[in-house]
Amino acid sequence: MLSFGYFRDRTRRYAPKTAHAALRGVESGFSPPEAYVFMATSVKPLGEEPVDLDAIEQTLGRGTQGVKTDLLLMRTLERLLHSPEQEVALFAAESINLIEGRYGTRIEKLKERSKEQTQEADLGELARLCQELATLYLPGSSLRAFYLHEAYSWLRELEQRGWMTGEARSRMVRVLLALGLYDQARAELESFGVGRNTEALLLEAQIEFERRNYAQVTNVCRTLASKRETLSEEERQCVDYWLEQDE
Incomplete structure (x- = not known):
């Protein structure tokens, strides 16, 4: 039976950083079962401070979640690399290697297949x-x-x-x-x-913004404004940003 005393006294005990570490602690006798229960049921947004390492570990455990999630993970893990806690920094380094390795494995498999056909x-x-x-x-x-x-x-x-x-x-x-x-x-x-479709217009605006051709950026964004309902929230934010820079 679980003891709630663990949750009251948790700050005075060895505190594993992830659910996996807690499970190892339980298996080795360093931590009570309550430690694993606490870590395994803790959920918080990935980028929120202080960072929830277990949320990161759970996300990594689900495999590739798409480039946006991977990007958020990488930026969060890069911050953790500089943690004064050795266990946290090691966890970050291993997690970054895992993400990179997943991409690398898929790339190498495709390269090998392309050699054959x-x-x-x-x-x-x-x-x-x-x-x-x-x-x-x-x-x-x-x-x-x-x-x-x-x-x-x-x-x-x-x-x-x-x-x-x-x-x-x-x-x-x-x-x-x-x-x-x-x-x-x-x-x-x-x-x-392909004419003046939305994707081409967004790319043109981005190119001209980088070239500092702000007059053309404004012209393109005015055209995009007439298509605003077809833009994603991220695309709308880009258009608004480009227009703000010209003010």
């Missing part, structure tokens, strides 16, 4: 995974640049094979933007041949 879907997936992995690293880092160039090379192979789609062309523009190659991004955008 190159397929359009595999090249597109390689470009996507490399671009997403690049976004997990801070701007200016060598790993970010490396994976952006990897994404670019897979997209170029798609183009050389005549498999370039609108989605791949859009990804190419985003990769060039991330590399700071704004003129090339503009040239790539002009090769879209």
